[in-house]
Amino acid sequence: MTQQEDREEMALTRATVRKPPQKLSSPSFFNLPIHPGSAISAKDFSAAEVRRILESADALEKENPMRRANRLAKRRVALLFYESSTRTRTSFELAAKALGADTTLVSSLSSSIEKGESLKDTGITLKALGAECIILRSPYSGAPYLLARATGLPVLNAGDGMAEHPSQALLDLRTILQFLGIRSSAVTEKTLRGVTVTICGDILHSRVARSNALLLPQLGAKVMLCGPRELLPEYAAGMGPGIVVERDFEAALRQSKIVMMLRIQAERLAGLQVDLDDYRSRYQASAERIVKHAPKALIMHPGPIIRGLEITAEVADGLQSGIAQQVHNGVPIRMALLERALRGDKARKGGGR
Amino acid sequence: MKALLIRGGRVIDPAGGRDEPRDVLLRDGKIAAIENPGKIKAPDAEVFNAKGLVVAPGLIDIHVHLREPGQGYKETIATGTAAAAAGGFTTVCAMPNTVPVNDAPEITRWMQAPERGASIRVLPIAAATRGSMGEALTDYAALKEAGAIAVTDDGKPILGDAIMLETLRAAAPLGLPVIQHAEDTRLTGGGSMNAGALAFRLGLRGMPVEAESSLVERDIALLRQVRGAHLHVAHLSTRKALDAVRAARKQGLHVTCEVTPHHFALTEERIGLYDTNAKMNPPLRAESDRAAMIEGILDGTVDAIATDHAPHATHEKEQEFERAPNGITGLEIALGLAMQVLHVRHKMPLARVLALLSSRPAEALGLKGLGGLAVGSAANVVVFDPAEKWVFRAAESRSKSKNTPFDGWELQGRVRLTVSEGRIAYRR
Numbered sequence: 001m002t003q004q005e006d007r008e009e010m011a012l013t014r015a016t017v018r019k020p021p022q023k024l025s026s027p028s029f030f031n032l033p034i035h036p037g038s039a040i041s042a043k044d045f046s047a048a049e050v051r052r053i054l055e056s057a058d059a060l061e062k063e064n065p066m067r068r069a070n071r072l073a074k075r076r077v078a079l080l081f082y083e084s085s086t087r088t089r090t091s092f093e094l095a096a097k098a099l100g101a102d103t104t105l106v107s108s109l110s111s112s113i114e115k116g117e118s119l120k121d122t123g124i125t126l127k128a129l130g131a132e133c134i135i136l137r138s139p140y141s142g143a144p145y146l147l148a149r150a151t152g153l154p155v156l157n158a159g160d161g162m163a164e165h166p167s168q169a170l171l172d173l174r175t176i177l178q179f180l181g182i183r184s185s186a187v188t189e190k191t192l193r194g195v196t197v198t199i200c201g202d203i204l205h206s207r208v209a210r211s212n213a214l215l216l217p218q219l220g221a222k223v224m225l226c227g228p229r230e231l232l233p234e235y236a237a238g239m240g241p242g243i244v245v246e247r248d249f250e251a252a253l254r255q256s257k258i259v260m261m262l263r264i265q266a267e268r269l270a271g272l273q274v275d276l277d278d279y280r281s282r283y284q285a286s287a288e289r290i291v292k293h294a295p296k297a298l299i300m301h302p303g304p305i306i307r308g309l310e311i312t313a314e315v316a317d318g319l320q321s322g323i324a325q326q327v328h329n330g331v332p333i334r335m336a337l338l339e340r341a342l343r344g345d346k347a348r349k350g351g352g353r
Numbered sequence: 354m355k356a357l358l359i360r361g362g363r364v365i366d367p368a369g370g371r372d373e374p375r376d377v378l379l380r381d382g383k384i385a386a387i388e389n390p391g392k393i394k395a396p397d398a399e400v401f402n403a404k405g406l407v408v409a410p411g412l413i414d415i416h417v418h419l420r421e422p423g424q425g426y427k428e429t430i431a432t433g434t435a436a437a438a439a440g441g442f443t444t445v446c447a448m449p450n451t452v453p454v455n456d457a458p459e460i461t462r463w464m465q466a467p468e469r470g471a472s473i474r475v476l477p478i479a480a481a482t483r484g485s486m487g488e489a490l491t492d493y494a495a496l497k498e499a500g501a502i503a504v505t506d507d508g509k510p511i512l513g514d515a516i517m518l519e520t521l522r523a524a525a526p527l528g529l530p531v532i533q534h535a536e537d538t539r540l541t542g543g544g545s546m547n548a549g550a551l552a553f554r555l556g557l558r559g560m561p562v563e564a565e566s567s568l569v570e571r572d573i574a575l576l577r578q579v580r581g582a583h584l585h586v587a588h589l590s591t592r593k594a595l596d597a598v599r600a601a602r603k604q605g606l607h608v609t610c611e612v613t614p615h616h617f618a619l620t621e622e623r624i625g626l627y628d629t630n631a632k633m634n635p636p637l638r639a640e641s642d643r644a645a646m647i648e649g650i651l652d653g654t655v656d657a658i659a660t661d662h663a664p665h666a667t668h669e670k671e672q673e674f675e676r677a678p679n680g681i682t683g684l685e686i687a688l689g690l691a692m693q694v695l696h697v698r699h700k701m702p703l704a705r706v707l708a709l710l711s712s713r714p715a716e717a718l719g720l721k722g723l724g725g726l727a728v729g730s731a732a733n734v735v736v737f738d739p740a741e742k743w744v745f746r747a748a749e750s751r752s753k754s755k756n757t758p759f760d761g762w763e764l765q766g767r768v769r770l771t772v773s774e775g776r777i778a779y780r781r
Contacts, residue, residue: 028755030629030630118668119672138673140675140676141556141557141673141675142557143673145627146627161557162556163555164556204553210554235549235550235553236550238549239551270542270558271542
């Protein structure tokens, strides 16, 4: 048989082969369900859901520590951190321990992540080791969805790339409500009607800005994004309802009861040039500016603070500052999120107390 | 090779202006006769009953990635062409971003060797510069001699003005089109989807439409300087770039372009919650750009529908969105999507839809003797049911890879028979 004939023979054989048998239909990876106890995006929280979380945070904060430590006794929570973190990691860890859970920290510098293990495989490994909930911080936007699909576990997003930081938005909200004197039980979609929240700085690279901008309008607030064009593109206002862009910081201050300052994320600038002197002169929260334009506003900052750049020491440490309160609110909010993530499962397994 | 008589079908040959019931006899790898139903007597021939079906020139895809040499875990020439045949294609033009890059005649010949097991015709497109590094030109004459039908650095656009000019000047006398993946990568660094409000919300860096249009405009400006040169814009995706092509063509410049099915069928919204099967380059755009692709197809500015079939292994796509590679498969559903979106939804006549998948791409890249049903020409034929509705299942794909955003889509128009140079390459 010549090669040519051989080919023809092959082609004919191939053609007469019947259609391959139907494979068992499994949903494609991207259609796999996300565990409902997950907290990945602030836009997933309705006003009612937010109220439940806030009420749970209040209750857990007040609860007797010994009783509280039974809530998630010996449940296994993994903290998977691909980026450094002080506040978020510590408060998640304290929150888990306060509820009695066992925690384990996996960070990129001391694990197989360094050897090139994928997020999917790391997640499967943690699950096989008994993790019931994973708290993830990743430099990649959307990574928590990947982990949630791969493991089927509740995933708490502790910050993903430039995308979201929902637990931060919730603790910010708790701080705002405390400042305004609004009880958690009163939270509805109208609670923050008439309240303008300015978020100023490096909006482009900020997951805190995104989560707040997606969460606060759900309760009726108006979010005013402020910053230079290179850190705040015009189309940012299009990411959700209730969001506007204001380039003039002082004009924004005059309208706002709440002012959130953000740091410039040097690690994510990717070659972008920002004139820092010019930035200070236009956007810095200085004592003079705050006294003149927003003397009664609550000044917030998710940290880390770069004193002397986006905010001066006088303002950060001043009477209007809510920065320490924000940090304080981290533990109760994260206790509520952990309980929310794990309690449903317990009930389903018939082990609820 | 047994003769094949395709009987009772509606024969549509856009190049020959034919749309009528005819019988078609294929013999010795050629189209032997096209006659009124019942007239052809060929007792030795196998008969294929095409009643209710359309008989058309074998489809031509001028933009596919077959991944060989070098990345056989994603696709091989055998599996890629099997998928192509199932999609009704009898000719595919293979991009040079293989490993190694197809920048030498030996590689160009290797890709076409019978040992590759191709079930249809593979026409290689060679690299425009060595290693597609954008520095030194490859040997166009030798590559053409080896079978290359065009040159490109697809995926690594030729950014330097001087080297692009050199490319056009070297390709023009040989009659080779220069294909440009139009993306000014200086504007898209770190980007993984279309720039805009959605990218902003998802926290993904954006690729602005200007990154495409500005390079198309630059290339057109360079084209003016080179007599006889031909610029072909690959997978055009933006209104701005399409406008530039339209304007250049009105001025008599030799510019052609292609659009992928996904760019006329989908928008960036398909990304949903970071679905990497909706990640490709150029990225899915906003609705206004998608609509512009439809307009460009309907008004004739677009010369070809090309799939940019870009298979990737499952583990590569099951990654964080920004880490996952660009590209989706497309060979098996191009016809179904074109039928569904262009013919059914936009009422484009069937013959014109088929022209975009056969005669017009052949004309655009100067593929002589392909894309038509002339008697005496190679027996490249597709027979399909234009009315059959079917659901595409990625798991059943003949491609080695399953990375598609169209899994589970209902399509209209299903291939029943594909004949490549007289041999049955696909039948169902």
